[in-house]
Amino acid sequence: MTIHKNIQNLMGMTGKLFLTACVMATFACNKTVVNDLPSSYPPDGNGIQGQGRKVLYLILDGAEGKQIDTLSPPNITSLLKTSVYTWIGMSGANNKDTVLPGAWASMMTGYNSDLTKVEQNFDTANLKEYPSITTRLKNIAPDIRTAGYASSKMFNQYLLKDASENKLTENDDAAVSANVIDNLKNDSARLIIGQFHSIAKAGDQFGYRFNIPEYASAVKTVDGYIGKILEALKARPNYANENWLIVVASNENGLIDKNNNGDSTSAYNDTRRNSFIIYNNPRFVAENIGRDGTPSTKGLSAYNDSTLLLTGTGSTGVNINVPDDKHVYDLRSGDSATIAFKFKYVKTGVTGSEYFMNIVGMATGFYSNGNAWSFWRNGNGFIFYISDSKGRYYNIGMNAQVNDNNWHTLSATVAWPKGSNKVHVNLYFDGLIDISDRTVQLDADMTSGKPLVIGHMPQGHSVGNYTDFYVTDFRYWKTLLPYSIITQYNCKNEIPTSSPYYQYLAADYRINEGNGATKIKDYSVNQQDGDVQDPSALAKWYTFNEVSNSVCPSPDQNFYKATPNGLDIPIQIYQWLGLIIQPDWSLEGQYWSNGYNDVQLPDNY
DSSP: OOHHHHHHHHTTSSSSSEEOSOOOOOOOTTTTOOOOOOOOOTTSSSSSSTTTEEEEEEEEOOHHHHHHHHHHHHHHHHTTEEEEEEEESSOOSGGGGGGGGHHHHHHHHHHHHHOOOOSSSTTTTTTTTTTOHHHHHHOOOOSOOOOEEEHHIIIIIISSSSSEEEEEEEOOOHHHHHHHHHHHHOOOOEEEEEEEEEHHHHHHHHOOOSHHHHHHHHHHHHHHHHHHHHHHHHTTTGGOOOOOEEEEOOOOOOOOOOOOOSSTTTTOGGGGEEEEEEETTOOOOOOOTTTTTSOOOOSSSSSEEEEEEEEETTTTTOOOOOOOEOOOTTTTTOEEEEEEEEEEEEEOOOOOOOOOEEEEOSOOOOOSOSSSSSEEEEEEEEEEEEOOSSSSSSEEEESSSOOOOOOEEEEEEEEEEOOOOOEEOOOOOOOOTEEEEEEEEEEBBBBOOOOOOEEEEOOOOOSSSOOOEEEEEEEEEEOOOHHHHHHTTTSSSOOTTSTTTTTGGEEOOOOOOOTTTTEEEBSTOOOOEEEEEETTTTTOEEEEEEEEEOEEEOOOGHHHHHHHGGGHHHHHHHTTTTOOGGGGGGOOOEEEEEOOOOHHHHHHH
């Protein structure tokens, strides 16, 4: 790493965090991540990075991240101005961590429950192979004194048993606080852990909501304990020469997901798992990770599927033909519709001069012989074509231009007020408005019943009409989706059945059947399956596994690295204490580093 890079990293010039794993890795966003974890230290075992470094780790059961953010308790909030933190973290990266013992184990070991085997209890726990922080420190660095204080019996019995000092004061957070303060006054421990349970107790009894008085009161009380603990920390005689990492983190929030309302594709929407994590040091540059809410899988999770190469030129090509026996795609005065699909152009063989190439639609001609709608390719741009049966037609050119061999989404909304011949068209590219409220005049209903064609369609025109692209996730709603929903759904490869607009979904073709398929399934209630038409035996199925900034597929494991979560805490603590993290530990978390606010750049930088 160059000096220039080091200065940038230390300063946090852009306010971004440098996310690093235990070993050199390429993260799912296709950017190389530099491993800045130390690989060796001087013979004393700790190294200069460990000198004077100590950790205060406070665990708040049931302190749901978004609720705590809303309540803004003063002592927790006071840490934020010099913290790396998130309000939308997760208790772990699999569903077993939605129970408290599993969440405890993840944030104390750095492994998910599928490895620790901790779920509802510790009866099958494999903590020998996947030890807690205190056990690992006892085994590899016995000179590091640790202290742990808990208000839950299981936490103390299984996760603090190897601490240099541990005390259980069951169901008594005030006593936990007193014990932590006493240690800060009288002990030399380098790692102090305090586990508080009263917020979870209030949440279980009354509900996990900021506006429930009992829950808010419990948060206020624990925040008061934290305030007194911070006072005791700063009152230590040698505090000015010590270097403390303060970790305040939560975990699981009861057994009911309050947001079970439509987007099951992301565990970030599961309120049971919504945690917060604060990494604080007086020198840290503040960074709120995920300040914009639930992260998207865009650029994180791989789009892993297959689809059909829609290729052809002139009268020969491959397409998907969908007979519209149920007249799904008819449009009459008083109707509205929303059309959306993903596509990817293949660069090879396509020139910018090609136009009037069908992507998706029903129009068999590009002038008056339409009585239908279609999306066409126009060079590197697009045309939305719409016409009636009386010779009136419109080619609405879009502003977007594409020739990048990446996935994108095209959408259209068509609103035809009853009793009017004025039709309002909006066009969208990657979920953003491209053409707003283009008004056209139609003098007759569009009720031809023509088949929907996805892919090559001979147009009888003199141009080459070379077709070479992929289409997935074609959807047609018989309603006008709001802009906010179009933006939300534009990149998704699945629409949850609990969506309030699912009842209007009249066609849903994923086009991922795979090699040899001749039928394309319609997942909507209409079940109008399509036929692969390939008279010249050109059909080829393409299997892909790629990360795209325009597609947000169902999350894979990388998605849960978008924000800090409980798995990351052990690796953060080991690193702060100056320990060498061995590859054979195979920790599942990752290290979050940030710039320091007191590093000065040279004048000529």
